[in-house]
Amino acid sequence: MDKLKVSLISLGCxxxxxxxxxxxxxxxxxxxxxxxxESAADIIIVNTCSFINDAKEESVDTILEAADYKExxxxxxxxxxxxxxxxxxxxxxxxxxxVDLFSxxxxxxxxxxxxxxxxDRLSDAGDRSS
Numbered sequence: 411m412d413k414l415k416v417s418l419i420s421l422g423c424x425x426x427x428x429x430x431x432x433x434x435x436x437x438x439x440x441x442x443x444x445x446x447x448e449s450a451a452d453i454i455i456v457n458t459c460s461f462i463n464d465a466k467e468e469s470v471d472t473i474l475e476a477a478d479y480k481e482x483x484x485x486x487x488x489x490x491x492x493x494x495x496x497x498x499x500x501x502x503x504x505x506x507x508x509v510d511l512f513s514x515x516x517x518x519x520x521x522x523x524x525x526x527x528x529x530d531r532l533s534d535a536g537d538r539s540s
Contacts, residue, residue, distance in 0.1 A: 413440075414452040414453060415444075415452045416451060416454075417450075419454070421456070421492070422457075430457045433455065437523075448476060448485070452484055452486050453489065455489040455491055459492060460494040480508060488509050490506070490513070495514070496514050
């Protein structure tokens with residue numbers, strides 16, 4: 411099986427950069443490859459900031475830009491992590507259906523992505539057998 415390519419966009423404070431590095435470090439390298447080119451990524455993670463209004467706006471803009479790769483690139487799963495979903499998850503889920511997964515900062519994001527991939531693969535297998 412080919413490795414899935416993961417790209418991460420980190421926004422905001424230095425803590426977010428550390429959280430981003432932790433998130434990437436949790437993806438097993440036997441199944442995932444870290445890439446810097448979002449257009450080549452199967453999975454894009456946007457680690458957001460929502461500390462001030464400008465940061466919220468930058469986060470939303472970046473999420474929407476990343477969502478374009480679901481149509482114009484390889485992206486199959488768009489993950490939004492960090493402060494923004496921690497504070498506004500319910501609202502974001504309604505307003506951003508293009509996002510596949512919202513995750514609190516860093517902890518366990520790779521496991522949630524793994525579960526999502528497993529569910530998607532089972533669904534795809536079911537669709538092919540019908």
